Amino acid sequence: MLSHEHAHAWIERWDRQQEGYLPDREERFTALIDAVETGRPDPVVIDLGCGPGSLSARLLNRLPDATVIAVDTDPLLLALGRAEYDGLPGLRFVDRDLRVPGWTEALGLPRPADVAVSTTALHWIPGDQLKNVYAELAGALRPGGMFLNGDHLAVADARLDALEVALGTRAAERLFAADPPEDWASWWAAVAADPELEALNLDRDRRKASAGHHGSESGLLSTHVNALRAAGFTEIGTLWQRGNDRLLCALLP
Ligand SMILES: C[S@@+](CC[C@H](N)C(=O)[O-])C[C@H]1O[C@@H](n2cnc3c(N)ncnc32)[C@H](O)[C@@H]1O
Numbered sequence: 001m002l003s004h005e006h007a008h009a010w011i012e013r014w015d016r017q018q019e020g021y022l023p024d025r026e027e028r029f030t031a032l033i034d035a036v037e038t039g040r041p042d043p044v045v046i047d048l049g050c051g052p053g054s055l056s057a058r059l060l061n062r063l064p065d066a067t068v069i070a071v072d073t074d075p076l077l078l079a080l081g082r083a084e085y086d087g088l089p090g091l092r093f094v095d096r097d098l099r100v101p102g103w104t105e106a107l108g109l110p111r112p113a114d115v116a117v118s119t120t121a122l123h124w125i126p127g128d129q130l131k132n133v134y135a136e137l138a139g140a141l142r143p144g145g146m147f148l149n150g151d152h153l154a155v156a157d158a159r160l161d162a163l164e165v166a167l168g169t170r171a172a173e174r175l176f177a178a179d180p181p182e183d184w185a186s187w188w189a190a191v192a193a194d195p196e197l198e199a200l201n202l203d204r205d206r207r208k209a210s211a212g213h214h215g216s217e218s219g220l221l222s223t224h225v226n227a228l229r230a231a232g233f234t235e236i237g238t239l240w241q242r243g244n245d246r247l248l249c250a251l252l253p
Contacts (some may be wrong), residue, residue, distance in 0.1 A: 007083035021182035043114035049121025053081035168243030
């Protein structure tokens with residue numbers, strides 16, 4: 001069994017590692033939860049690609065009457081989240097691959113969800129599969145339901161894209177000039193070297209949870225907007241942005 005303290009230390013390290021790529025990560029979480037807070041005080045929320053639960057936990061901190069169902073396919077990140085937030089009322093982790101149709105049936109939703117959220121996760125899913133994910137998601141949300149996706153989503157125009165990237169790079173350089181955080185590969189290498197995580201690392205390798213993902217077309221804003229429209233979302237726009245780091249909001253009629 002992974003102890004709470006051990007998981008806590010890894011999640012703190014995870015959050016800092018993620019901030020290296022997202023200097024405004026906390027501000028983006030705050031903006032996302034602000035949007036959720038405009039609805040009922042006890043929403044049913046799905047967190048897609050939740051990782052170790054950073055967003056889910058922050059959401060429950062502000063909306064303690066919410067029910068959050070946090071879905072991911074990485075056994076190690078799920079185990080960290082379960083150990084860290086064991087007993088946190090309203091939070092449940094579900095082990096499912098979003099690319100495999102039928103994932104919403106495993107969520108055990110008490111009623112159609114009010115909101116779905118996601119941060120830095122859905123660019124992992126290739127465009128053709130993303131269409132299916134959004135179509136299935138739309139069926140799990142109530143009429144009028146909301147989807148909020150915080151991610152690096154690029155525009156197709158080359159000069160504008162370069163400017164957006166530059167803004168993110170400058171912000172990160174300013175924030176971390178004196179003390180840069182470890183990168184993604186270093187974090188995973190450290191995890192792989194932790195004997196207490198050996199069984200989880202083996203499970204991770206067996207499931208190929210770390211398979212490459214970058215370079216897929218779902219890093220484009222238009223891929224998400226088009227797939228969301230095809231899924232039935234009628235109002236789609238950016239609620240918050242720094243460079244190409246956006247909080248995309250999509251609403252069902
Ligand atoms: C960079 S992490 C972000 C985690 C968390 N949302 C956060 O902001 O800290 C990306 C997450 O997406 C998850 N993910 C990627 N593809 C997935 C899939 N097909 N099904 C479920 N989760 C997926 C990964 O396992 C990982 O936990």
